[in-house]
Amino acid sequence: MTPVELSRTVLRAVRCAVDDGELSVAVPEHAVVTVPGPGGRGDYATNIALQLARPAGCPPLQVAEILCPRLRDAAGVADVEITGPGFLNIHLEPATATAALVGEILDRARPNGGQCPSGPIRLTGTSRPDGPTATGDSHPAVGHRTPAAGPRQTATTGHIRPAVGPTTHTPTGPRYTPPTTDHTPYGHTPTLAQTVVPLRIPYEVRAEVVADTLVRVIATQGGRAEVDHVRPGETVDLRPVPAPEDPAPLGPDAARWALLYPAGHDRPRITADHLLQRESNPLFRVRYAHARARALGRNAVRLDFTPVPGDVTDVPSAAPLVRALAEYPNALTQAAAHRAPDRLARHLVAVADALLAFQHTVLPLGDEKPSAAHRARLALAEAAGTVLAGGLSLLGISAPDYL
Template sequence: MTPVELSRTVLRAVRRAVEEGELSVAVPARAVVTPPGLGGRGDYATNIALQLAGPAGRPPRQVAEILRPHISRTEGVSDVEITGPGFLNIHLDGAATTALVRSIQQGAQHGGQPGFQQAYGHSDSLLGEVVTLRIPYDIRAEVVADALVRIIGSQGGRVEVEHAEPVNLRPVPAPEDPAPLGPDAARWALLYPAAHDRPRITADHLVQRASNPLFRVRYAHARARALHRNAAALGFTSTPGDVREEDTREGAREVATALAEYPHALAHAAAHRAPDRLARHLVAVADALLAFQHTVLPRGEEKPSAAHRARLALAEAAGTVLAGGLSLLGIDAPEHL
């Protein structure tokens, strides 16, 4: 279950509470659902009760108590807790992660071919929309526009790039020629910073250590592929399932959360003409996977179990998302690194 789906779930809960006479408020247009902050619990949290408390003339915790059972009855939600002044903390059950992984797998298998499921994160939200990008003769503008052709295309839109006035896409130019970094590092150096930030054209983009975000993203993808190969050598393959057992629950949650938020990050990158949003989200997916990867394979004499198959499926799904995101940026996702 993605944050967008949970947002709809929360709004349906408000609507039911209004229809049943428990609350007297106007149903808001949107409900913000995010990973829980400091002191929060579960997979996601929403402040909808605090938002509605004033219009409802009730304390936030009382509003939260009214909404809690409506959200709890939703398929895929295992529990809802109330914390602080009235935050609703939502726990997802294993079925939600299983469905998420299967969705990513199916999108990867069919690749958005006609008649099949779209690649994960791709949508028709911009279907029929033609975006004209007028750019200066500048290498960074060219690279950003090239990435946006694919990113906006992933949402169903089409991009026409022109060198004409008035310019409507003018990222801060690079201080020097990025070509010596090589094609992949050069593209990352130009795409990772926000358009209003000056890119750094330094050898830091080439170092293979954790301080380099590009290395972490590409290394995480290579690790996902290595886990797949190592599991095959041990005689087992992945099967989507519940990865929320106690010893890996936290790490699995971080990976699942990052994957669930990928479509939102991709849609925002398209809508705001900001490939940096996609690049930064790939770093979040990579960091979650790298922290989780050590739990995937059996250790010592341990035999592969259903839990190992489920963890492997989650890691492979993360690798699929990393490869897809890098491809949209025009950057290679290596099998070995």
Template sequence: MTPVELSRTVLGAVRRAVEDGELSVAVPERVVVTEPGPGGCGDYATNVALQLARPAGQPPLRVAEILRPRLVGTGGIRDVVVTGPGFLNLCLRRQGDLVADLVGDILRQGSAYGHGDALAGQVVVLRVPYEVRAEVVADAVARIVATQGGRAVVEHGEPVNVRPVPAPEDPAPLGADAARWALLHPAPHDRPRITADHLVQRESNPLFRVRYAHARVRSLSRNAGRLGFAAEPGPLAPHSLLTPLTTPLTAHPRILTAAATHRAPDRLARHLVAVADALLPFAVCVLPVGEEKPSAAHRARLALAEAAGTVLAGGLSLLGIDAPEHL
């Protein structure tokens, strides 16, 4: 986290304190976040409490006490220590802690991970033509809208507001799962390909990669059980493939919100491909190799893999596609 990002986080804490009536002061346009000075501690420090004390009519230490609980646990801040006349010293969470928190959140929330309230109380009317792709897209949009607290109503009639490029032929011969993927994965303005390519089990098939990645996670969990250990979120040993996997997992809530607000299930489909493509190389380091004994790192890696599998299963379900245990 950069000083600029921390500055925004501190401003957010000030804004919340003002909205809650605990500070009566104009929210400044910016606050300075620097390295701690003599007597300070942590990773960064800010004098915002001293800056606001006079206009707020309160001692700097009191302003610091008001802001501290609004900063702890937000924006990657692990702890806040008040020193001197009212300096706020910010202790950041380490990368390993952030990953463990992310994995723990996903495993606790399960298929509800990424659900929010961006469309809370809203009724989204989807007017579609009598055409198979439009019907499938509307069905997926309705599922995704529900994850954001909204409710979708599908109607037939003019004016149509959901009109993807129609399928060139009947996708039914592909089977339910491949047919839905063929219709949902392309952007609405792209013509879907209704070909047997969606059925082949090879890396060139995005649907196969997504479903295989999920099945691979389930296999890892079964094999870990046979070796006597289970998933447990925690710090991971340094691994060059870590960041490519955590990045799409962190982005999942944002992708769901965008897919719901823009009525774009293709965004979710492409996101699942990104998760699968990041997961498959990482999967090779999850289980012990040779005479290696299961360790805390293996349990943490398995937890990260299971978190990715949870996102894949939940995403496929929203698209109306089965997530197989075996493939």
């Protein structure tokens, strides 16, 4: 059951209540179904009771109590809870919940498999507080940086510059393409809807990279960040521990990861370890896991089967991956709320590690023929690859299909 199907289920419950005479309202054309917010429970939540309370002439809690048993009787629904003033929190059957989660991620896959077409700011040298504005480019999937107005709109140019986005290799296998739709990306939660978040930062490379990333992360929450530079002695909103040396020699991707992966109060390590293609390097694991997800898709095409969201409970290693994907929207929310992109980076490592443990179960072995189970596992792996690509894009780091 996808969120769209669950929305129809909610509307059917409303229609049944109207037909039975328990509610006297016009059945709306659409019911909003989202991942539960803070204080919510279950797999999905809807505010339909709050929406109908005024036309029904009764409190939202009463509307929710009328709809609750009808939703519980729906196929694929395990339980329904009421929280707050009347939010309906829907628990799906485990297999149904996984299929719905995977289906939502794939439906919301961003163009270019989650890549960043226009790109973030790029590291190129040392900082100077007297150059022209260099506040980053627009980001088509998740919003854009809005330069703050006023005399301090100027920023550094010695170590950053607007640049084209990360380059990627396009698979050349027969008929294979990663998910590429134009829907709202998975993890978009309007917790900061129409909120302007000021980010006053010092003239320092790490502060600028963190702010550049937060512009995109905050946009996933429906907010808009305005970045302004301040001079020594003035109040700042964001002051991560500076890098001990220039990160530019690491290259744009490793440099950004080196500055973003540690918590803001920790001093980043600017070492060549970030360039090693080894299991000990978190950046390598994240990008390698994404490349493996794309490789599984190419190999599945050669075996003539495609991903279909479904039940993966027969594979023990699937549970940690499903859990990590389900927690991704919350990781974005926390990263935006605490101005901490390291929370996103660390969550991507958790998704990558879970995918690398699960990947060996996806394709048929030996003479085994592709089955519904393989299609469901492939869909889960592809969803994980989509989340990794989208998360790396928010960090301003490329996610190559080949590594």
